[in-house]
Amino acid sequence: MRLYSLLSIAVLVALSYCNPATQQPEVISVNGKMTPSEMGTTLIHEHILVDFIGADSVGYHRWDRDSVIAQTLPFLVDAKKRGVNTFIDCTPAYLGRDPWLLQELSELSGLTIITNTGYYGAVGNKYLPEHAFTETAEQLATRWIDEFQNGIEGSGVKPGFIKISVNSDVPLSTVDQKLVRAAAITHLATGMTIASHTGPALPALEEIALLKAEGVDPSAFIWVHAQIETDFTYYNKAYDLGAWISLDGVVWDVEEHLKRLIYCKKNGLLDKVLISHDAGWYSPGELNGGDFKAFTAIFDELIPLLKQNDFSEKDIDQLLRVNPARAFAINVKAAN
Numbered sequence: 224m225r226l227y228s229l230l231s232i233a234v235l236v237a238l239s240y241c242n243p244a245t246q247q248p249e250v251i252s253v254n255g256k257m258t259p260s261e262m263g264t265t266l267i268h269e270h271i272l273v274d275f276i277g278a279d280s281v282g283y284h285r286w287d288r289d290s291v292i293a294q295t296l297p298f299l300v301d302a303k304k305r306g307v308n309t310f311i312d313c314t315p316a317y318l319g320r321d322p323w324l325l326q327e328l329s330e331l332s333g334l335t336i337i338t339n340t341g342y343y344g345a346v347g348n349k350y351l352p353e354h355a356f357t358e359t360a361e362q363l364a365t366r367w368i369d370e371f372q373n374g375i376e377g378s379g380v381k382p383g384f385i386k387i388s389v390n391s392d393v394p395l396s397t398v399d400q401k402l403v404r405a406a407a408i409t410h411l412a413t414g415m416t417i418a419s420h421t422g423p424a425l426p427a428l429e430e431i432a433l434l435k436a437e438g439v440d441p442s443a444f445i446w447v448h449a450q451i452e453t454d455f456t457y458y459n460k461a462y463d464l465g466a467w468i469s470l471d472g473v474v475w476d477v478e479e480h481l482k483r484l485i486y487c488k489k490n491g492l493l494d495k496v497l498i499s500h501d502a503g504w505y506s507p508g509e510l511n512g513g514d515f516k517a518f519t520a521i522f523d524e525l526i527p528l529l530k531q532n533d534f535s536e537k538d539i540d541q542l543l544r545v546n547p548a549r550a551f552a553i554n555v556k557a558a559n
């Protein structure tokens with residue numbers, strides 16, 4: 224697609240996702256548009272269902288929606304009881320993304336649920352469809368932009384952010400670079416934030432550089448699984464670039480997340496930090512969906528520890544309400 228036509232799409236789409244009365248950006252959930260301030264307490268990285276079978280075998284035939292709902296709804300209700308209002312589902316296409324399931328669970332639980340567009344390149348390309356290898360970044364972006372404009376697979380459900388993933392080796396592989404470029408094009412055309420499953424800092428910094436080269440400001444980028452990085456000074460670096468630092472595996476190790484959060488508070492980074500559990504998920508093919516991890520450790524374990532370490536209510540509010548609303552607002556962030 225030519226640059227000119229991409230730019231005109233960007234302007235048209237960006238205008239339609241701002242409330243004309245207030246010029247406020249909006250957020251897109253599985254039930255439609257809302258304002259960022261309506262998100263409330265938000266878990267920014269969780270999973271209702273993940274199917275690791277691979278892109279060549281995955282499909283809706285792999286699970287029964289009623290069984291998934293029976294198994295997962297109680298966990299969503301438990302999160303809601305702890306004050307969660309918005310649940311961001313990070314399962315991408317070809318890994319079990321199911322917009323009909325998410326919409327039904329949103330209605331039954333009363334939680335706002337947000338889903339995504341984009342492809343997952345990590346784990347040696349196992350979750351990439353064939354066309355991800357043959358198409359250009361522009362062609363992939365056209366597919367993702369189409370989901371944003373017209374909904375996912377006829378469901379009417381629109382994605383609220385871009386979820387990609389890259390392998391942790393640097394330099395990034397050709398395919399991973401293509402996913403990042405496709406995400407950049409999609410961001411500039413739609414204003415959706417880019418969350419990239421990454422892990423260590425070096426690939427994250429390479430992604431940020433690639434995005435900037437494509438004209439995207441790093442504030443549109445969420446460095447997913449930043450807790451994997453053990454050299455905390457990279458958090459300062461990502462912060463200075465303007466990227467979001469996502470410490471999103473709380474259910475797997477509360478103490479390690481506490482250490483990183485204390486570092487971020489001491490270094491004045493909290494206004495760019497996101498937290499979540501990376502919990503769940505129903506695994507098709509396993510008995511009753513396997514061992515499901517609850518979405519509660521932040522409230523039952525982490526917050527009491529944060530309070531013991533001098534985190535104020537305002538700090539906790541920043542992590543769970545203020546930052547998610549800023550990070551997921553639909554807003555084109557072009558690089559200077």
Ligand SMILES: [Zn+2]
Nearest residue numbers: 268270313501
């Ligand atoms: Zn995840």
